[in-house]
Amino acid sequence: MSEATTARILCVDDEPRVLDGMRRTLGMDFDVVTAEGGAQALALLIRKERFALTISDMRMPGMDGAAYLERASQLAPEMIRILLTGQADMTAATRAINYGRIFRFLTKPCEPDALRRAVEDALEQHRLVQAERELLQKTVYGCVKVLTELLSLVNPLAFARACRVNRLAQHVGKELNLADLWQLDLAVMLAHLGYVGIAPELLERHYGGAPVDATEAQLLNSAPRTAQGLLAGIPRLETVLEMIERLASPVPRLADVDRAQREGRMLWATHIILAAERADQLSRKQPLAKVVAEQLGKEGFDPRVVDSFLRAEFESAQNRVEAKLFAARLEVGMFLVQDARSAAGVLVARGGTEVTATVLTLLRRMAERNNLVEPLTVSVKA
Numbered sequence: 463m464s465e466a467t468t469a470r471i472l473c474v475d476d477e478p479r480v481l482d483g484m485r486r487t488l489g490m491d492f493d494v495v496t497a498e499g500g501a502q503a504l505a506l507l508i509r510k511e512r513f514a515l516t517i518s519d520m521r522m523p524g525m526d527g528a529a530y531l532e533r534a535s536q537l538a539p540e541m542i543r544i545l546l547t548g549q550a551d552m553t554a555a556t557r558a559i560n561y562g563r564i565f566r567f568l569t570k571p572c573e574p575d576a577l578r579r580a581v582e583d584a585l586e587q588h589r590l591v592q593a594e595r596e597l598l599q600k601t602v603y604g605c606v607k608v609l610t611e612l613l614s615l616v617n618p619l620a621f622a623r624a625c626r627v628n629r630l631a632q633h634v635g636k637e638l639n640l641a642d643l644w645q646l647d648l649a650v651m652l653a654h655l656g657y658v659g660i661a662p663e664l665l666e667r668h669y670g671g672a673p674v675d676a677t678e679a680q681l682l683n684s685a686p687r688t689a690q691g692l693l694a695g696i697p698r699l700e701t702v703l704e705m706i707e708r709l710a711s712p713v714p715r716l717a718d719v720d721r722a723q724r725e726g727r728m729l730w731a732t733h734i735i736l737a738a739e740r741a742d743q744l745s746r747k748q749p750l751a752k753v754v755a756e757q758l759g760k761e762g763f764d765p766r767v768v769d770s771f772l773r774a775e776f777e778s779a780q781n782r783v784e785a786k787l788f789a790a791r792l793e794v795g796m797f798l799v800q801d802a803r804s805a806a807g808v809l810v811a812r813g814g815t816e817v818t819a820t821v822l823t824l825l826r827r828m829a830e831r832n833n834l835v836e837p838l839t840v841s842v843k844a
Contacts, residue, residue, distance in 0.1 A: 469585050470495060470511075474503045474518040474530060475546075484517065487574045488581060499523070500530030507537040514588045515581065519570075520547035535563050536721060539641040540591060542584040546570050563723075597698075606696070610651035611820035614811060619662050622812030623669050623742065624654035625797070629816070630738040633774030634767060635731070640721060642701075646731050649705035650738075652693055656685030670746045686710045701728070708732040716764045737763045741771055751775035786837040789829035792817055799839040804828060813839075 470493045473484045481496040488494050495513070497503035499522055507513075516534055520527040531543045545567040565584050568576065614621040628650040635643050657665060660681060668674060668682050686709040693703060705728060708714070713736050720726040737758060744754045755772045759765065784799055794817055802811040802825060810828065811821055817840070828834040 469493065469514040469588070471581065472497060472503055472506065472513040472516040472541075474500060474516060474522075474527070476519065476522040480519065484577070487577055492581070500525035500527070500533075503530060504533055504537065507534060507541075513538065513541050515542045515544065515584045517544045517546065517577075517581075520545060531564055537639060540588070540595075542588045544568065544580055544584055546572060606648055606652065606693075606699070608820075610648075610655065611818050613651075613655060613658065614815065614818065614821050615824065617658050617660075617662070617665075618809055618811050618815065619665050619669075620654045620657040620660075622798075622815040623665075624651050625816040626742050626814045627735070627738045629797075630741060630771065630774060631734050634734050634738065634770040637770045637774060638721075638730070638734075638766065640730055640734070641727060645702050645705065646734065648699070648702045649709075649731065650735055652702065653686045653689050653706045653709055653735075655692060656687070656689035660685065669743060671743045683710055704728060705731050705735070709735060713737075713762060715762075716766070733764060734767055737767050737771065782841045782843055784839060785842050786839055788836045789822075789825040789834060789838065792822055792825060792838070792840065793842075794819055794822055795843075797841040799841050802838055803835050805833050805835060810834070 471488060472495050473481055473488075474497045475481050475484075476499050478498065481498070485494050485496060495506070495511075497506060500518070501524060503516065503518070516531070516538075518527040518530050518534075522530075527545050527547070531545060534541065534543060543564040545564050546569075547567055548570050565587060566580055568580055610621075610624070613624065628647060631646055631650055632643060635646050640646065664674070664678055664682070668678075674682065686706050690703050690706045693699060693706075701724070708728065709732060711732075714729045714733050716729060716733055719729050721730045740761065740763070741754050741758060744757055745751075751772055755768050758768045758771065782797075787796075796817040798811055798813050798815045798817065800813045801809055802815075803809055810824065815821060817825075825834060825838070829836060
């Protein structure tokens with residue numbers, strides 16, 4: 463089935479007769495959902511209902527179309543947005559273009575044929591955006607993920623820490639509805655490539671929050687930019703590399719930063735990663751999430767991120783249990799609770815490491831050669 467026959471369109475207007483007209487015009491070919499006002503429409507988006515396109519009237523009581531589309535762009539950045547407006551609403555339409563980032567605006571009254579053409583163009587734009595996203599996630603993203611998993615073989619300590627930080631950052635980013643979480647994922651994992659050549663003893667002290675001298679601090683602070691330099695030639699990773707570069711800068715203040723805009727997403731992502739890194743560091747000394755959250759707040763991290771961190775830690779603890787398993791029974795998606803070591807006591811994977819396909823293969827091969835201390839203590843979904 464083509465997108466034209468399956469696409470969901472959210473039509474928003476305070477006049478039922480206008481919504482009925484849109485349903486008649488578009489309902490034969492598209493899945494049309496209607497909302498009598500911006501608040502009702504936003505309630506659908508807050509419930510995570512997905513739409514390829516939304517069409518909104520400008521003049522509505524309580525919340526006008528510009529305000530609705532601005533909020534909709536934050537809740538559902540991938541959804542294409544069209545505004546219907548009268549000639550007297552051109553100033554407001556300009557505001558919608560600037561802040562709601564609409565694809566097109568149509569003047570009222572709008573002929574059915576003109577509306578259909580605009581919808582078809584908007585859905586074609588949506589298809590192109592989705593195709594680009596799929597290309598990134600299934601090709602570039604997949605290849606880079608393999609590269610980051612190799613870190614587990616070269617530097618288990620750095621990889622374990624990257625997994626812990628990434629797990630927390632993903633929880634927080636998802637709860638705060640941050641778009642393009644795959645970029646956040648890559649930024650965390652790739653940034654830790656810069657730690658590959660750093661001595662494990664120094665990393666252990668750094669991750670635990672122990673004092674380091676000026677030379678060591680300079681080496682640690684340069685790690686994100688080292689990773690950026692290693693990856694600079696990879697296409698389509700410009701946003702990810704910019705996130706990594708910003709990790710060496712002071713924690714950005716969010717205030718009223720709009721996460722729907724590219725610059726806003728960058729600031730939010732950087733803030734979340736730095737908060738997750740600091741939370742991981744504090745957790746080494748203080749396992750209580752509430753105490754860690756209080757310290758994050760004192761250090762200036764945004765309350766929205768700190769509150770989300772608390773909920774994420776609670777949810778994670780509620781949904782997982784510990785188990786002792788032999789390597790043959792491990793599965794991708796589990797997490798090592800304790801270090802995995804060879805029969806001779808050599809560190810293979812740190813506690814906190816996610817069991818990826820690469821880690822799983824390594825542990826099973828070592829077990830087959832009777833060179834792995836088993837069973838392993840792991841965290842699994844309850």
